[in-house]
Amino acid sequence: MKILVPVKRVIDYNVKVRVKSDGSGVDLANVKMSMNPFDEIAVEEAIRLKEAGTASEIVAVSIGVKQAQETLRTALAMGADRAILVVAADDPAQDIEPLAVAQILSKIVEAEEPGLVLCGKQAIDNDMNATGQMLSALLGWSQATFASEVKIDGESAQVTREVDGGLQTISVKLPAIVSVDLRLNEPRYASLPNIMKAKKKPLDERTPADYGVDVSPRLEVVRTAEPPERKAGMMVGSVDDLVEKLKDLGVV
Amino acid sequence: MRGAKIVERTKVTGFEKKGRRITGVSWTNETGESGRIACDMVVNCAGMWGHEVGRQMGVNVPLHACEHFYIVTDTVPGLTQLPVLRVPEECAYYKEDAGKILLGAFEPVAKPWGMNGIPDSFEFDQLPEDFDHFEPILERAVNRMPLLAETGIHTFFNGPESFTPDDAYHLGLAPGMDNVWVAAGFNSIGIQSAGGAGSALAAWMDTGEKPFDLGDVDIARMQPFQGNRHYLFERSRETLGLLYADHFPYRQKATARGIRRSPLHEQLLREGAVMGELSGWERANWFADPGQPAEYEYSWTRQNWFDNAAREHRAIRENVGLYDMSSFGKIRVEGPDAEAFLNHVSASDLSVPVGKIVYSQFLNASGGIEADVTVTRLSETAYLVVTPAATRLADQEWLRRHMGAFRVALFDATAAEAVICVMGPRSRDLLRRVSPSDFSNATNPFGTCREIEIGMALARAHRVTYVGELGWEIYVSAEMAAHVFEVLREAGREMEARLCGLHMMDSCRIEKGFRHFGHDISSEDHILEAGLGFAIKKTGTDYIGRDAVARRREEGLRHRLVQFMLTDPEPLLYHAEPILRDGGSWAISPRAPMATISVLPWAWATSPARASRRRRCSTAPTRSKWPGGASARKPRSSPSMIRNPKGSKPDPSPSLRERFAR
Numbered sequence A: 001m002k003i004l005v006p007v008k009r010v011i012d013y014n015v016k017v018r019v020k021s022d023g024s025g026v027d028l029a030n031v032k033m034s035m036n037p038f039d040e041i042a043v044e045e046a047i048r049l050k051e052a053g054t055a056s057e058i059v060a061v062s063i064g065v066k067q068a069q070e071t072l073r074t075a076l077a078m079g080a081d082r083a084i085l086v087v088a089a090d091d092p093a094q095d096i097e098p099l100a101v102a103q104i105l106s107k108i109v110e111a112e113e114p115g116l117v118l119c120g121k122q123a124i125d126n127d128m129n130a131t132g133q134m135l136s137a138l139l140g141w142s143q144a145t146f147a148s149e150v151k152i153d154g155e156s157a158q159v160t161r162e163v164d165g166g167l168q169t170i171s172v173k174l175p176a177i178v179s180v181d182l183r184l185n186e187p188r189y190a191s192l193p194n195i196m197k198a199k200k201k202p203l204d205e206r207t208p209a210d211y212g213v214d215v216s217p218r219l220e221v222v223r224t225a226e227p228p229e230r231k232a233g234m235m236v237g238s239v240d241d242l243v244e245k246l247k248d249l250g251v252v
Numbered sequence B: 001m002r003g004a005k006i007v008e009r010t011k012v013t014g015f016e017k018k019g020r021r022i023t024g025v026s027w028t029n030e031t032g033e034s035g036r037i038a039c040d041m042v043v044n045c046a047g048m049w050g051h052e053v054g055r056q057m058g059v060n061v062p063l064h065a066c067e068h069f070y071i072v073t074d075t076v077p078g079l080t081q082l083p084v085l086r087v088p089e090e091c092a093y094y095k096e097d098a099g100k101i102l103l104g105a106f107e108p109v110a111k112p113w114g115m116n117g118i119p120d121s122f123e124f125d126q127l128p129e130d131f132d133h134f135e136p137i138l139e140r141a142v143n144r145m146p147l148l149a150e151t152g153i154h155t156f157f158n159g160p161e162s163f164t165p166d167d168a169y170h171l172g173l174a175p176g177m178d179n180v181w182v183a184a185g186f187n188s189i190g191i192q193s194a195g196g197a198g199s200a201l202a203a204w205m206d207t208g209e210k211p212f213d214l215g216d217v218d219i220a221r222m223q224p225f226q227g228n229r230h231y232l233f234e235r236s237r238e239t240l241g242l243l244y245a246d247h248f249p250y251r252q253k254a255t256a257r258g259i260r261r262s263p264l265h266e267q268l269l270r271e272g273a274v275m276g277e278l279s280g281w282e283r284a285n286w287f288a289d290p291g292q293p294a295e296y297e298y299s300w301t302r303q304n305w306f307d308n309a310a311r312e313h314r315a316i317r318e319n320v321g322l323y324d325m326s327s328f329g330k331i332r333v334e335g336p337d338a339e340a341f342l343n344h345v346s347a348s349d350l351s352v353p354v355g356k357i358v359y360s361q362f363l364n365a366s367g368g369i370e371a372d373v374t375v376t377r378l379s380e381t382a383y384l385v386v387t388p389a390a391t392r393l394a395d396q397e398w399l400r401r402h403m404g405a406f407r408v409a410l411f412d413a414t415a416a417e418a419v420i421c422v423m424g425p426r427s428r429d430l431l432r433r434v435s436p437s438d439f440s441n442a443t444n445p446f447g448t449c450r451e452i453e454i455g456m457a458l459a460r461a462h463r464v465t466y467v468g469e470l471g472w473e474i475y476v477s478a479e480m481a482a483h484v485f486e487v488l489r490e491a492g493r494e495m496e497a498r499l500c501g502l503h504m505m506d507s508c509r510i511e512k513g514f515r516h517f518g519h520d521i522s523s524e525d526h527i528l529e530a531g532l533g534f535a536i537k538k539t540g541t542d543y544i545g546r547d548a549v550a551r552r553r554e555e556g557l558r559h560r561l562v563q564f565m566l567t568d569p570e571p572l573l574y575h576a577e578p579i580l581r582d583g584g585s586w587a588i589s590p591r592a593p594m595a596t597i598s599v600l601p602w603a604w605a606t607s608p609a610r611a612s613r614r615r616r617c618s619t620a621p622t623r624s625k626w627p628g629g630a631s632a633r634k635p636r637s638s639p640s641m642i643r644n645p646k647g648s649k650p651d652p653s654p655s656l657r658e659r660f661a662r
């Protein structure tokens, strides 16, 4: 079984995000970028399935700017077999929206015919949580979102989902789209030799036009703002003081 | 009041200036509050922002940020504390870091960053990783530490750090202002340096005097042009990697060269000059023979220029040589109070006739040597202070800060005049061929200067030397320097006059017993202990350091600067070699550069009982006897004077005293 893993290049989770002074977006010039952490979990799960003999090949796909090839190299260094880069923007500030991504992915899926698409549940930059769902709709495939456990069972997959009330296990027919959540696994770090070898693994470069997809934005960003500054706290002397203060504030 | 208050998350936005002092600092913080702090002193310790903050303060803090890389592995099972491993030739260091391995790089060609200014908000932040840049080092690292092949890499870290043009940090009182202090530009060793730098700066600020020799890091060593951002950008590519490169003796920087050139630069290059750089000046260090590649081949043994320098040395000793000293710092001191002012700052008597040249030191209150210069009286109201290229700004600042109410003006005349040195026993002969002026001992004795005609130009002949008599320094207006050089070069051919470089000068001056400021003597060294007591005025006005001189005369010397002669010329001495007697530790620490042709390095000798101030010497490893197995001989002072710290009178080398005694 072939597994397709879409990976997105996003601002590194450690970096202090700076909103541009005119509020038009986030400053990405000379900022450290990394693979979306949920996508790392998806790549890790695919590698584990391959190591378990369940999967035969892992194809990583990224849609974005040219530099997204660094993100693909990371996936290859972790253990993906080959990569497809769809260069859809020149400007790193241009976000390719979920629908366009899903449309391109659906074309790639048609060509590659994977048995499973493992994707992150959301990207930490725009928090859309939509691509997997849209792809499932476009392909007419079953979907299992927010996976914290994935078991492949012949023609179907048992997926445990993290839902508000706890855990829910469902069985979906393959091929399927599974979007992964935080607790599915702990992704590995690539070793230096694997990072160097990854440079030699195949990376196929395409454009949206190859798939006949129009990536122009449909959404308009009206304003970007930083979260409000956290107010200073206060020190209390004892537990009793704390309870007293909380009562005063009317919270208990 | 002692103690400190730390105000976090607050930005300094401006400085109030009154003349050469900052009187207040204004600030704003994140919540939009703002205010002003009145101050007596300000310290610029703004790290890589220090250059820009310095500009706002009116001081020059030359530094540039570079990207600086390390990686941290995933947890390595069973890893315990390890010593730090440095592999200079692989540009890498390794250290255990909380159960992981941290591997950092000092790549030979660095990546400068922040050319258009460092963003305000770039604190504790990081830059995009650059695997391709780091990869050559990582490849060798996997070989050096095989566990790196197995373990995953947890973090690729790239953070900017500031680098200075000479890889030494900036500390001290900034030229241009009188209460602006600097501690910045830490060249990636700011954590390990912080304790000492902080302590030294605090002591300096507190007492007004350096607690010990800080010449290597004193911000006053930086030349104004070194604040140029394009220069800093180019130089910083190299300085990061130099931290791990082999620091060969005389190793020259490869980047940002050719900025300050003597008027003779092109002529010297055509003659085979191999240039070295100091404070931006390009100076001929030695001359290649026809057919010999005009470049350094560095090594830890005798380098390729050794024989060339030896021939130059011999020319100076036996015949006549020409060399360019246009890089001398030249400070003009003029005004009705020039004589009184210089008598106050200098330990020497400058109430001398016009035309007299005086070898002189400026002292601090402890009697330590702040400047080692010659002062020439040009007129009733004008003096010329000549100092090494590296100390021009520092000396001028020292003068400026002690100017008080004296009616004098100072200006930097370095570029106005070239200096062509004509030295050697036949130097008079050569000068007579190109000049009708009188160079006789009667008219132009040692320590005097005269205006002369030379070729078709005018110049001043200063009968003074750093390589030993006989010889003249010809000061000539910059635009006529090339002409005068041509004339001397042409006339010199028949006499086989040789072009010489600064390696020759170094070996000749060591042989002659002349001290070099910054190497043999510094602000830490008392003028009497340095053997320069003969330059001190016997009578006359009060001067800075006078009490300390009197006290030392009374209490006796604690240590002495002496010279040793090696019987074996082979070992090369660079600096700070320990000299052991009977395996013990009584004498030590020549800070002098390698004695090249002469084998007479300087050393500071301290009696064990008084060794504390020179502790760096007495803790020297007791490895072997004198390198090369030769015994040390001290040609000019008697051993008893070294053993007995008390009662010994300053005993300068006769040559020095003879030359400058009036």
Ligand SMILES: Cc1cc2nc3c(=O)[nH]c(=O)nc-3n(C[C@H](O)[C@H](O)[C@H](O)COP(=O)(O)OP(=O)(O)OC[C@H]3O[C@@H](n4cnc5c(N)ncnc54)[C@H](O)[C@@H]3O)c2cc1C
Pocket: B010, B011, B012, B013, B045, B046, B047, B048, B049, B050, B053, B068, B069, B070, B123, B157, B158, B159, B160, B161, B183, B184, B185, B186, B187, B188, B189, B190, B191, B192, B193
């Ligand atoms: C990757 C890397 C590895 C390193 N490894 C080592 C090591 O192993 N050993 C070692 O010794 N050193 C190491 N260093 C170097 C060391 O971290 C630095 O030299 C040191 O932190 C510099 O300290 P600093 O106080 O001079 O500057 P900084 O720590 O940069 O402090 C400057 C401060 O000034 C503030 N500032 C700037 N402008 C203003 C303003 N207008 N108003 C108010 N505040 C202002 C800044 O916000 C900042 O807090 C490393 C550096 C890097 C980047």
